[in-house]
Amino acid sequence: MGTLDHFACGTTSHALALLFRGAPRQVRSFPAGAFLYRSPAATVLFDTGYAPDTASAGPAAWLYSRLVPPVVRPGETIDAQLRRAGVDPDEVTHVVLSHAHPDHLGGVRYFPAARFILSAGIAESLAAPRLKEGILRGLLPDWFASAPRTVLTSEAFVPHRIGPLTVPAHDLLGDGSYLIASLPGHARGHVGAVVESRVLLAGDAAWGADLVDEIPAMRCLPRLIQDDAVAYAETAAGLRDFETAGLRVCLAHDAYPEARLLP
Known part of the structure; x- marks a missing residue:
């Protein structure tokens, strides 16, 4: 058995009424x-949070930062938080990216010693991003193109x-402790991770646990920027099945004040 800890690496803010019809203002x-996740077998990081300089990551970054304003205070980047927790970033053996949006790959730069785990859809998004995907390749360090990686095809x-x-x-580690699961809809190749059959790290499968049931009321613009709005709604509804099966579902944009999620 291992440990699972949560780190909030910056924030953004939105008016709920702009996302969902009938939501409060x-x-x-x-x-x-x-x-x-730390176990005797590996140290695995799922997503990396925001970078401190998102707005300067190329021409599209200014628009992204206006629409989805990131706030990263001193000490909130993932490398700084890991060090405070007694973990050297070079100890991280694997970095799993749920998808390629800036609030998930902003901290990639801090892990040159890790192997990166990408779905084929994520790799395709990074290689040839579509306009609506909001990919900021300027956030990736030069060495990332040649970094050790495993690209997961559908097979x-x-x-x-x-x-x-x-x-x-x-099965990432070969012992069933860390399963990378396909959770389609939000972005090309979007994935989550089932940790020790007890926690589902669900990435952006929904905006928040309390907002899963609001997805049918999603407004037109946020619906359009999903990779596949129908699959997104199906994936979000399926999160309830994981909860019914006894797993704790943890989403990328919910708060976890207790920080320690396992054991």
Whole structure:
């Protein structure tokens, strides 16, 4: 058994009424979460949060920062938080990216010693981004192109039993402790991770646990920027199945004040 810790690496904010019809006119802060799993076999980081300089990452970054304003305070980057927790970033053996949006790959620069785990869809987004995808390749360090990586094609996701569920997933460590699961809809190649059959790291499968049931009321613009709005709604609804099966579902933009999620 290992440990699983949450780190909030910057935030952004949105008015809920601009996302969902009938939502209150409150502005909500959404943390950019990263999750560190440590076991005797590996040290695996799921997502890397915001970079401190998102707005300067190329011409499209200014527009991104206006639409989705990132706030990263001193000490909030993932490398700084890991060091405070007693973890050298070079100890991270694997970095799993749920998808290629800036609030998930902003901290890639801090892990030159890691192997990167990408779905084929994520690799395609980085190689040839579509306009609506909001990819800021300027956030990636020069060395990333030649960094050790595993690209998971569709054949890598095979059926795994998780309690009563059968889930298409890839066994990252070969012992069943860390399964990378396909969670399509939000972005090309979007994935999550099932940790020790107890926690589902669900990335951006929904804006928040309390907003899953609001997805049918999603407004036109946020619906359009999903890679596949129908698959997104199906994936979000399926999160309830994981909860029913006894797993804790952790989303990238929810807050976890306790920080330690496992054991």
